[in-house]
Amino acid sequence: DPAGPPRMSVAEAAEEAEVGASADLRERAAARVRQQLTASVNAPHNPRGVSVAGSVGATVRRATALLEVGLIERECEARLLLLALVGGEHLLLLGPPGTAKSELCRRLSTIARLGYFERTLTRFSTPEELFGPLSLAALERDEFRRATAGYAPTAELLFLDEIFKSNSAILNTLLTLLNERLFDDGAKRERVPLLSAVAASNEGPESDDLSALYDRFLLRRLVAPVSDDGVLELLLGGEAAEGGSVDAALPDLREALEEVRAAAPSVRLPRHVALLLRDARAFVRETGADGLGGGYVSDRRLRRSAELLKACAAAHGRDTVSVVDVAAVLPHVLWDTAEEAAALAEWVEDNALPDGGAEQLRFLLESVRSRAAAEAADESAGPAAEAAGGGGGLAEDALALAAATLAAAAEMRQHVGAVERSAEHLFLPAAKAAVLRQRLLPRARESAEELEQLAAEAALVELALADGLDEEGWAALQAEDGGGGGEAGTAVEAPSFDFDEAELSWGRKEAKAKLGPEEFRAWRKAAKAAAKRGD
Secondary structure: OOOOOOOOOHHHHHHHHHHHHHHHHHHHHHHHHHHHHHHHHHOOOOOOOOOOOOHHHHHHHHHHHHHHOOOOOOHHHHHHHHHHHHHOOOEEEEOOOOOOHHHHHHHHHHHHOOOEEEEEOOOOOOHHHHHOOEOHHHHHOOOOOEOOOOOHHHOOEEEEEOHHHOOHHHHHHHHHHHHOOEEEEOOEEEEOOOOEEEEEEOOOOOOHHHHHHHHOOOEEEEOOOOOHHHHHHHHHOOOOOOOOOOOOOOOHHHHHHHHHHHHHHHOEOOHHHHHHHHHHHHHHHHHOHHHOOOOOOOHHHHHHHHHHHHHHHHHOOOOEOOHHHHHHHHHHOOOOOHHHHHHHHHHHHHHOOOOOOHHHHHHHHHHHHHHHHHHHHOOOOOHHHHHOOHHHHHHHHHHHHHHHHHHHHHHHHHHHHHHHOHHHOOOOOHHHHHHHHHHHHHHHHHHHHHHHHHHHHHHHHHHHHHOOOOHHHHHHHHHHOOOOOOOOOOOOOOOOOOOOHHHHOOOHHHHHHHOOHHHHHHHHHHHHHHHHHHO
C-alpha cells in the first residue's frame, strides 16, 4: 500500500530486535536486583541468634534520663558510664573538680542498686583504706586476711578519685582487681563482683609506672566545665545539679545488663570494622602527642575495643556491629592524650563509613563484560570452547561478580538505614547523632546508589551470558553503556573506524588477528555492509 508506513530493511529490523532484547534484559536485571535488595533489607538481621529483649533498650534509656536529671551538658558522660557497665569495662573521666564526675557514679549505683564503693586517693593512701583492715579474727588463726566487707573487693561499682595518685603499696593489687577481677586475700585469690570501675583525675599519668593502670581504663572521656551557653541553665534551672538526689531505682537494669553480656559474644564484627580498628591504631601511632608520632595502643586495648563494640550492638538487639556503633565507641577508646582525642574523633567521623569497594567492582565488571563480548565475537566459542573451560569460567565469574555487587549494595543500604536512625542509638548523644547524619548520610546514599547501579549492570551481564547473547547483542549493550568504559548513565562517544577495500576483503580470522576487539567489531559491521552492497 503506497499510503502505508515505509518498510524496514532486514538490517533495520534486526537492529530494532536487538534493541528490544537489550531493553528486556536491562529490565529483568533491574527488577531482579530491586527484588533481592528489598528482600535483603527487610530480612531479620539476626541469623546468629542474638537474643536481647526489646525492653533492654527502654531500660537503658530510662537509666540515661535519670542520670542526666539536673545535670547540664553531661549527656555523653552519662551514656559512656552506662556503656562501660554494659560492656563490663572501666571508664576514666579526665577533667577539673566540680564537673559532676562522682555524682554520676553515685546516681548509677542508686539507679541500678549496685554495691558501691568510692575513695579519693592520695600519695599516702594505704591498702587498708581501699581493701579493708586486717582481720583480727583471722590473725588469731594465724591467717593474713582482710575484712573486705564494704570495701573495694566487695563492690560492684567502684569510683576512685585522683586515681593517678596511687602509690606502689596499692598499685599491684588494684591492677589485678581491675583487670582480672581477682583479689589476693592472704594466701587465697578470690573473684570479686566488680562490674565496672570509674576513675577521675585532673590530669593524665605523670610517670611510666602508672601506664599499666592507665591502660586498664578502656573508655576515656575529657570532661569540660559547663560552657558559657549552659551556665544560665545551670544557674537558673529549677533542679540542683551536683548533689541533687535521685531516688528512683530500676531493678530491671541489672537483668538487662546480664542479658546483653550473655548475647555479646554472638555478635559479628564485620571485616570493615576490623580494618577500621587496625587503621585507627596506625593513625594513633603515626599521630602521637602533638603530631610527632609515637602514640601507643596495646593489643589488649584493641581486642577489648572490639568486644565493647559487640556489647554495644547487642544492647540494641543486633547481631552485627554497625557504623553508628563505631562512631559512638571508637572516639573514646584508643587515645592517650587530649590532642590525640580530638584528632581521633575527627578521623573516626571521616572513616567510619566504608567506601563499599565500588571502584574495584567496576574494574571487575568491565573485565567480565569485555571477556563476554570477545567470546561472543569469537567463531570458535561454542560447546568445544566451553569444554575447554572458557565459557564455564566466564559464567562463574559473572555469577560471583553479581553476588558480590549485590552484597555490597545491600550492606551500604544497611549503613544508610543505620545512620538515618542514629538519633535512636543508646550511647550516642543527640547532638553527635545530628552531626553524624549531616556528615555521613549524603555519602552513604550516593555510595548506595552507585553500588545498586553496579549490581544491576552485573546482573545484566550474568543474564546476557545465560541467554547466550550474540555479538550484535553485546555490541548493542555496550553502545547503550557508552562503550562500557564510562560511569553508569554517562554516554561516551564510540570511536569510529574506516576500512579500505583491501581490509574489508580480509577473512574473519585474519581481521581478528590484526585488529583490537572494538576495531574488530567495527570491521565485522563494515564487512557485512560491504557484502550487502555487493549483492
